[in-house]
Structure formats: structure tokens, C-alpha cells
Amino acid sequence: MAGIVDALRTLVTFGVAGVTALATPGQPLSPTNIFAPASTSSQSILELSRLVLLVTAAIFVVVFSLLAYAVVKFRTRRANEWREPAQVYGSTQVELAWTVIPILVVVVLFLATARVIAGIQGAAPPGGAIEVTAIGHQFWWEYRYPSLNVVTANELHIPVSDPAHPTPTFLTLLSADTDHSFWVPRLAGKTDLIPNHPNRMWVDPREPGLYLGQCAQYCGTQHAKMLLRVYVQTRDEFDRWIQEQNRPALISSGVSEGQRIFERTACINCHAVAGTVANGRFGPDLTHLMSRDTIASGAAPNTPENLRRWIQDPSVIKPGSKMPSMGLSDPELNAVTSYLETLH
Amino acid sequence: MATETIARPPSPTVTTRPLVESLHEWVTTVDHKRLGILYILYALVFLVFGGVEATIMRIQLIRPHNDFVSPQVFNRMFTMHGTTMIFFVAMPILFGFANYLIPLMIGARDMAFPRLNAFSFWMTAFGGLLLYFSFLGGDGLYGAGNAPDVGWWAYAPLTSPAFSRGHSTDFWTLSLLISGVGSIGTAINIIATVLCMRCPGMTLARMPLFAWLNLVMASLAILAISPLTAAQLMLLIDRYLGGHFFDTQAGGSAVMWMHFFWIFGHPEVYVLVLPAFAFASEIIPVFSRKAIFGYPVMVAATVCIAFIAMSVWAHHMFTVGMGPAANTFFVLSTMAIAVPTGIKVFNWLATMWGGQIHFKTPMLFCIAFLFQFLIAGLTGIMLSAAPFDWQLAHSYFVVAHFHYVILGAIFFTLFGAFYYWFPKMSGRMLNESLGRMHFWLFFIGFHLTFDFMHIPGLLGMPRRIYTYEPGRGWDIWNLIVSIGVLFQAAGVLMFIANLLWSYRRGEVAGSDPWDAWTLEWSTTSPPPSYNFAVIPEVKSRRPLWDLKHPDDPDWRYE
Numbered sequence: 028m029a030g031i032v033d034a035l036r037t038l039v040t041f042g043v044a045g046v047t048a049l050a051t052p053g054q055p056l057s058p059t060n061i062f063a064p065a066s067t068s069s070q071s072i073l074e075l076s077r078l079v080l081l082v083t084a085a086i087f088v089v090v091f092s093l094l095a096y097a098v099v100k101f102r103t104r105r106a107n108e109w110r111e112p113a114q115v116y117g118s119t120q121v122e123l124a125w126t127v128i129p130i131l132v133v134v135v136l137f138l139a140t141a142r143v144i145a146g147i148q149g150a151a152p153p154g155g156a157i158e159v160t161a162i163g164h165q166f167w168w169e170y171r172y173p174s175l176n177v178v179t180a181n182e183l184h185i186p187v188s189d190p191a192h193p194t195p196t197f198l199t200l201l202s203a204d205t206d207h208s209f210w211v212p213r214l215a216g217k218t219d220l221i222p223n224h225p226n227r228m229w230v231d232p233r234e235p236g237l238y239l240g241q242c243a244q245y246c247g248t249q250h251a252k253m254l255l256r257v258y259v260q261t262r263d264e265f266d267r268w269i270q271e272q273n274r275p276a277l278i279s280s281g282v283s284e285g286q287r288i289f290e291r292t293a294c295i296n297c298h299a300v301a302g303t304v305a306n307g308r309f310g311p312d313l314t315h316l317m318s319r320d321t322i323a324s325g326a327a328p329n330t331p332e333n334l335r336r337w338i339q340d341p342s343v344i345k346p347g348s349k350m351p352s353m354g355l356s357d358p359e360l361n362a363v364t365s366y367l368e369t370l371h
Numbered sequence: 372m373a374t375e376t377i378a379r380p381p382s383p384t385v386t387t388r389p390l391v392e393s394l395h396e397w398v399t400t401v402d403h404k405r406l407g408i409l410y411i412l413y414a415l416v417f418l419v420f421g422g423v424e425a426t427i428m429r430i431q432l433i434r435p436h437n438d439f440v441s442p443q444v445f446n447r448m449f450t451m452h453g454t455t456m457i458f459f460v461a462m463p464i465l466f467g468f469a470n471y472l473i474p475l476m477i478g479a480r481d482m483a484f485p486r487l488n489a490f491s492f493w494m495t496a497f498g499g500l501l502l503y504f505s506f507l508g509g510d511g512l513y514g515a516g517n518a519p520d521v522g523w524w525a526y527a528p529l530t531s532p533a534f535s536r537g538h539s540t541d542f543w544t545l546s547l548l549i550s551g552v553g554s555i556g557t558a559i560n561i562i563a564t565v566l567c568m569r570c571p572g573m574t575l576a577r578m579p580l581f582a583w584l585n586l587v588m589a590s591l592a593i594l595a596i597s598p599l600t601a602a603q604l605m606l607l608i609d610r611y612l613g614g615h616f617f618d619t620q621a622g623g624s625a626v627m628w629m630h631f632f633w634i635f636g637h638p639e640v641y642v643l644v645l646p647a648f649a650f651a652s653e654i655i656p657v658f659s660r661k662a663i664f665g666y667p668v669m670v671a672a673t674v675c676i677a678f679i680a681m682s683v684w685a686h687h688m689f690t691v692g693m694g695p696a697a698n699t700f701f702v703l704s705t706m707a708i709a710v711p712t713g714i715k716v717f718n719w720l721a722t723m724w725g726g727q728i729h730f731k732t733p734m735l736f737c738i739a740f741l742f743q744f745l746i747a748g749l750t751g752i753m754l755s756a757a758p759f760d761w762q763l764a765h766s767y768f769v770v771a772h773f774h775y776v777i778l779g780a781i782f783f784t785l786f787g788a789f790y791y792w793f794p795k796m797s798g799r800m801l802n803e804s805l806g807r808m809h810f811w812l813f814f815i816g817f818h819l820t821f822d823f824m825h826i827p828g829l830l831g832m833p834r835r836i837y838t839y840e841p842g843r844g845w846d847i848w849n850l851i852v853s854i855g856v857l858f859q860a861a862g863v864l865m866f867i868a869n870l871l872w873s874y875r876r877g878e879v880a881g882s883d884p885w886d887a888w889t890l891e892w893s894t895t896s897p898p899p900s901y902n903f904a905v906i907p908e909v910k911s912r913r914p915l916w917d918l919k920h921p922d923d924p925d926w927r928y929e
Contacts, residue, residue: 216761
């Protein structure tokens with residue numbers, strides 16, 4: 028019931044906000060708008076969709092006008108209510124016309140579509156391409172850069188691709204459990220991650236920035252909070268990021284109390300911290316946890332408070348998360364949180 | 372001559388019997404009319420269940436980060452909503468009308484196999500009860516869910532024991548297995564009835580389009596439901612007998628389940644929409660006072676749709692990574708189906724063209740159907756262009772599109788069918804003012820909900836998420852979508868009130884309240900158990916037109 032009351036209260040607020048947002052020129056409608064492409068494949072999808080929208084709009088105008096005209100023109104007026112109209116049973120010429128014209132429209136749309144399919148799915152990786160393996164997990168993303176020796180989670184970093192010297196990113200899509208789908212609308216259409224069925228897709232973003240998206244294939248309880256964040260960086264920034272990720276974690280001298288608790292409890296069954304005994308692979312790699320903006324696959328900003336709350340009981344932030352609550356005491360929680368905060 | 376063959380028997384005298392006795396009669400009945408009504412009433416009950424589930428989802432999504440229900444409950448709601456609406460509302464209600472009307476329209480006294488008919492109904496009925504029993508019996512393990520929460524496609528490997536503990540998925544599988552057997556039984560019955568039980572003079576070319584469309588629907592249903600039933604058995608084998616059909620960790624294939632499901636799932640859309648076309652093809656001519664335009668082309672287009680419908684299933688799988696050749700093939704087949712479908716729309720328009728359109732409630736629903744089906748078809752063309760679909764698939768745009776088909780087309784004609792044939796079934800007219808109120812409330816609610824639902828899809832909102840992040844530009848649209856539910860619910864309440872009120876107090880209908888032309892209107896309302904005292908004999912597609920216009924009968928022109 029709280030939902031209804033709150034919703035009624037926010038009705039007016041949202042109404043005003045919505046109209047303002049639509050009326051403000053230049054302000055982007057949404058960070059995940061499919062009509063705001065930022066790479067080649069999403070751009071060619073936009074061009075195809077413009078053609079499709081144009082053709083369907085024309086069909087709509089024609090057929091709707093016929094319907095509206097028929098409804099108005101042939102409505103019963105009182106005077107002749109009881110007179111049956113002339114009975115017409117059909118007409119071969121007319122039938123032929125509305126068979127042949129749609130066939131022609133279909134041929135045009137089909138050819139245009141086939142060209143875009145071949146252009147996107149047929150592209151081979153050029154020399155400068157970056158290879159990334161994306162693995163879907165319930166309910167987070169694992170990213171591996173096999174040739175760069177980097178493993179990270181939930182926040183994908185890729186370089187800008189300059190049309191003169193293209194450095195697109197080719198993703199190999201795998202799943203560790205159920206079906207997922209990789210969808211960052213401004214960069215590309217979605218491709219599913221299916222266990223036992225490796226897929227490929229590619230993106231070549233032209234502008235640096237943060238591109239958002241989320242898992243698009245229902246994958247279990249927390250499908251909603253399996254968010255995607257793609258950081259597109261200039262080549263220099265990207266190289267620097269790779270360098271930082273290649274270092275082992277910077278751990279302050281000596282083994283802290285937090286590290287001891289982390290390594291003594293079940294944390295290390297699932298999590299890895301390079302250079303320590305923690306080498307679990309079921310959960311996100313935490314070696315450079317502090318280099319990420321968010322935790323819990325984008326569900327919460329990476330702040331000390333959120334981190335502590337997450338470790339205490341993940342189901343508060345993300346009910347249905349596979350990470351259990353370890354039942355740590357307050358001092359233990361503080362110690363583990365401080366340890367994790369050292370993982371830059 | 373015609374006056375002799377189409378006799379109108381007097382109304383049977385109504386006697387009041389004890390409740391137990393009349394209940395016993397309903398439970399043991401093999402009369403196609405009673406089974407038809409049972410199907411319809413059963414589906415209306417499940418319509419309320421499915422509607423409540425939809426309402427719970429829309430309350431949850433009314434604003435970002437709402438906490439009306441937990442993700443576990445939300446996932447159960449969309450799984451149960453989809454499964455209920457397709458298998459236990461749309462299919463049975465359409466089978467109900469087919470059961471009731473086909474023998475009356477073709478001048479027969481019952482379906483070909485009356486006992487198979489009863490068996491099929493009770494299989495479907497118990498299938499639905501089994502599905503809902505999961506709310507009580509689904510907990511097989513401590514902490515495992517109760518109702519199914521795997522989505523109505525139940526994609527592997529989410530249904531494997533590793534990801535779906537307890538018995539919720541078993542309830543889903545078994546209920547569809549059982550109701551699938553019922554549906555196949557009804558489909559066989561419809562085919563046999565239409566092919567073998569027609570009255571003298573009714574050649575295939577003189578059948579009402581209603582019978583033709585249901586014949587094609589039934590053929591398609593056999594082809595579509597068999598693979599689904601096979602897949603359910605394979606899933607059971609996987610879950611309980613150590614099979615690995617869909618067990619990806621043992622080399623099974625998740626993609627194979629998708630193929631099995633959609634080779635059922637897409638023809639299923641046509642199994643549902645062909646009966647909707649059947650309603651429109653009967654109602655539009657009568658309220659335009661004209662014969663259906665291009666009858667042979669309408670039949671040809673229907674058969675053509677059925678053939679193409681068997682080769683379009685993988686357009687649900689454009690994002691699965693099928694490779695350019697397979698994607699291109701399914702783009703072509705999917706776009707091709709627009710041609711015969713378009714022909715149908717043009718023929719309905721041509722039927723209205725030059726007619727005398729009477730805006731009674733059944734016709735209002737059919738005109739709205741034409742408008743909404745046009746839009747549904749056009750968004751369908753957008754989705755058929757595979758690259759566009761890579762953006763639109765699994766988003767709220769798709770949800771809006773198929774609700775336009777299922778609600779905007781199928782349910783609108785279905786409501787029209789209620790207003791049109793209720794007088795035949797009950798002997799009383801549905802109230803016209805309540806009917807108009809039902810129409811306008813539902814029309815406004817439908818458009819508030821499903822027009823605006825396209826937009827968050829275009830802005831990147833995936834389906835099946837129990838909550839969403841603020842700042843994505845989705846908030847306002849979700850709010851409007853949820854508000855539309857209020858109007859739809861009010862419309863449905865108006866409809867149910869109308870059914871109840873009119874059943875007792877509606878204006879007495881007489882045998883032919885709409886001045887219509889097909890055989891069901893030649894017998895009393897409601898018809899006697901034997902339908903026709905004398906089996907009629909027909910000479911054209913509109914036997915009652917011939918009867919009413921002896922000077923200008925149809926058989927001169929056909």
C-alpha cells in the first residue's frame with residue numbers, strides 16, 4: 028500500500044519534471060537512449076531504423092486515413108437506417124493491388140536490413156582491436172583482457188576508436204550460469220551470453236565517456252541490478268589504467284587485522300586479491316576494488332559506508348545476491364572494510 | 372424452400388432443479404454449448420488472476436526503487452501473469468467460443484467427439500488449477516520459492532535443479548503438459564467437426580469465415596503445441612531422470628530449449644490471433660450491412676499466414692547469436708507474413724467501405740481492433756528488422772508490441788464477441804450503455820498503458836526488472852503506464868457487472884437480434900441442446916440473407 032500512496036504523492040512532481048525534461052532542448056532524454064548512438068554499429072542501426080520508421084509511418088497514415096474515412100463516411104444516418112447497402116463481394120484488381128504493393132515494400136525493407144546485418148555481424152577484427160572476454164554471472168559481470176593480463180569486474184574500460192586508426196573492442200561473451208544479455212544501447216545492440224554457446228560482438232566508441240546499460244535477459248532473482256558500466260577512455264588514459272591494473276594490489280606494510288579476517292573466513296572461497304592467498308573465482312576479483320566507482324554490479328556507489336553495509340548483509344542492497352552475509356561482528360566489519368579500502 | 376429447411380423450434384420450457392442436480396449436469400456435460408460456456412467462465416476467472424498479477428507489477432514499477440514487493444515476488448508475478456494469460460485465459464476463452472459457435476454455424480448438433488471435448492476441457496481446467504496450486508505446494512525445500520519464477524519462456528538453464536530449487540518449475544512444466552494435451556484434443560475436435568459435420572449444401576467454400584479461421588487455427592495448434600509438450604517432457608527428464616538435454620554444464624544446449632519454445636511460441640501467436648480475426652470477420656460485415664469483401668482471398672491469406680507462421684519462430688532469437696545467414700532468413704520470413712496479414716486488414720476495410728456502419732458495442736470493439744492491430748503490425752515490422760531488434764528485443768518496446776497484439780487485437784475482438792454472441796448464449800442482450808462505458812474506459816486505459824510503454828523501451832529499459840534506477844528518463848513513462856491500469860481495471864469491472872446484470876435483467880434478445888446472416892441466428896437464444904430441430908440446408912455463405920432477401924439471394928452471385 029505504501030507504494031500506492033507514495034506514487035500518488037509523486038504524481039504531480041513527476042508530471043512537472045517530465046514535461047520540463049521534454050521541453051528543455053539539448054538535455055539528453057536518457058543515458059540509455061537507443062536513438063543517441065556513439066559507435067558504428069549503433070549508428071547503422073539508427074539509420075536502418077529511420078528507414079523502417081519512415082516506411083511504417085507512411086503505411087500508418089494511408090491505412091489510418093482509409094479507416095477514419097470509412098468510419099465517418101459510411102456511418103449510419105437515421106434516414107436510411109433500414110436500407111441495406113449494395114452488396115459487393117470482392118474485386119480481383121483491388122486485391123491484386125494490395126498484395127503486390129506490400130510485397131514491394133517488404134523487398135525494399137528486407138534488402139536494407141540484410142545489408143546492415145552483414146555489415147555488423149560480418150566485421151572482422153582489425154589489427155589494433157582489443158580483445159575482451161565478458162562472462163555473465165548471477166548477478167555481476169566479469170571482464171578478462173587475455174592479451175593484457177587484466178581481470179576486473181562490473182566496470183569495463185575500453186579505448187576510444189579513432190576512425191583513422193580503428194581500435195574497436197571485440198567481446199567474447201560467455202556465461203558462468205544462466206542466460207544474460209549485454210546491452211549498452213548507445214554502443215551497440217544487445218547480444219546474449221549463453222552457457223555453452225560463446226558469442227561475439229564489437230563496439231568502436233568515438234567519444235570518451237561513461238556509457239550505461241544493464242543485463243537484458245532475465246537471469247534470476249536480481250536480474251534488475253545487474254548493471255553495465257562501460258568507461259570509454261582516450262588511448263593514454265586506457266593504457267595507464269591497464270598499467271595500474273597489472274600491478275599487484277598495494278597493501279600497506281604488514282598483514283592487517285582486516286586481511287587476516289578476510290583470509291580466515293569464507294571470503295576467499297569466492298574472491299581473489301592478486302599477490303595474497305585469496306584466489307577464489309566465483310565472485311568479483313577484488314585486487315583493485317578501490318579503482319571502481321561502484322560495488323554490487325553498479326547497484327551502489329563505492330563508498331566506505333556502502334562497502335560496510337554490503338559486507339554486513341548484501342541482501343540489504345541487493346536481495347537475492349549470491350554473496351552470503353558472513354555474520355561478522357562490528358569490529359570485524361570495520362577491520363575488513365578498512366582492509367578492502369586499501370585495495371587500490 | 373429455405374423457410375422449410377431452417378426451422379425455428381419453440382423455446383424449451385425452463386424448469387428449476389435443485390442446485391446439486393444442475394451442478395452435476397454441468398460437470399458431466401458433453402454438450403458443446405455448455406463446454407463452451409465452461410471454457411469461457413473458467414478463462415474469465417483466470418483473467419482476474421492474471422489482471423491482479425499485472426496490477427501488482429505495475430504498482431511496483433510506478434516509481435524507481437519502489438519496495439511494494441520483493442524481487443522474488445515480482446519474478447513470480449510476471450511468470451504467472453504470462454503463463455496464465457496465454458495458456459489459461461486466451462487459449463481457453465477462444466476455444467470456448469469456437470466450441471460454442473462452430474457446430475451452430477455449420478448446422479451441426481454437436482462437435483465431432485463430444486466426450487473428447489469434455490476430456491479436453493477438464494484437462495485444461497486441472498492444468499490451470501495445478502499451476503495455481505504451486506502457491507501452496509511449490510515449496511519443496513526450505514527457502515525455495517513457491518510459484519514458478521522462471522519467466523513464461525522458462526529459458527534453460529534457469530529451470531535446471533541448480534537454479535530452480537523446490538518444485539515451482541515442476542508445477543509450471545506439469546500444468547502446461549496437461550493443458551497442452553487438452554488443447555491438442557480440442558484442436559483435433561475442431562478439425563474433425565469442421566471437416567465432417569457440415570450441414571447439407573455447406574461446401575468448404577460456403578463455410579462462414581469463422582469456421583475457416585478456426586480450422587486453420589486448430590491445425591496450427593496441433594503443430595505448435597506438440598513440440599512444447601515434447602520439450603516439457605525433456606525438461607522433466609532433465610530434472611528427475613538425469614537427462615542432459617538442456618543441462619549446459621553437461622554439454623546440453625540452452626539454445627535448443629529456445630528453439631523448442633519458440634517453434635511453439637510464435638505459431639501460438641497465430642493460434643490466438645486467428646480466432647480474433649474470426650470474430651472480426653463475422654462482426655464487421657453484420658454491422659456494416661455488407662458481405663465480407665474478398666472471401667476467397669481471406670481464406671487464402673489465412674492458410675498462407677499459417678504456413679509462414681511455422682517458419683518465423685527464430686525472430687524471437689535475433690540476439691542469441693545465430694549468425695548472419697540464419698538472421699537474414701528469419702527477417703525475410705517474418706516480413707513476408709506482413710503481406711497476407713495486410714491483405715486481411717484491407718479486406719475488412721473494404722467490407723466497411725460503402726456499407727451502413729452501425730456503431731453498436733461489438734462494432735466499436737472491432738473498429739478499435741483494426742486501429743490497434745494496424746499499429747501492432749507496424750511495430751512488428753520494426754522488430755522484424757534484426758538489427759533494430761538487437762536494440763528493441765527484451766525491452767519494454769517488445770512488451771508494448773505484444774500487448775498491442777494480445778490485448779489491443781485479440782481481447783478487443785473478444786470483448787466484441789461477448790457483446791455480439793452473449794444474446795445467443797443467454798437469451799438476453801448485454802446492456803448497451805454499460806457496454807459503451809466498458810469500451811471507452813478500456814480503450815483509454817489500454818492506450819495510456821501500452822502507447823506510453825513503447826517509450827521506456829526505446830530509452831533502454833529492459834523487461835522483467837523488478838525495479839529500475841532513477842535518472843534514466845523512464846520514471847514519467849512508467850507512472851503513466853501504471854495509471855492506465857486503473858482505467859483498464861474499471862473497464863473490466865464494468866464488463867463483469869454488465870455480464871451479471873444482463874444475465875438476469877437484460878432485454879430479451881430473440882433469436883436474431885442483430886439481423887445477421889449465419890446459421891446460429893436461425894435457432895432460438897439460447898439454442899436447445901439439439902441446436903436445430905431440422906438440420907438446415909444452405910445454398911450460399913449467408914443462408915439467412917437468402918432467407919430474408921428471397922428476391923436477391925447470395926447464391927446467384929457466388
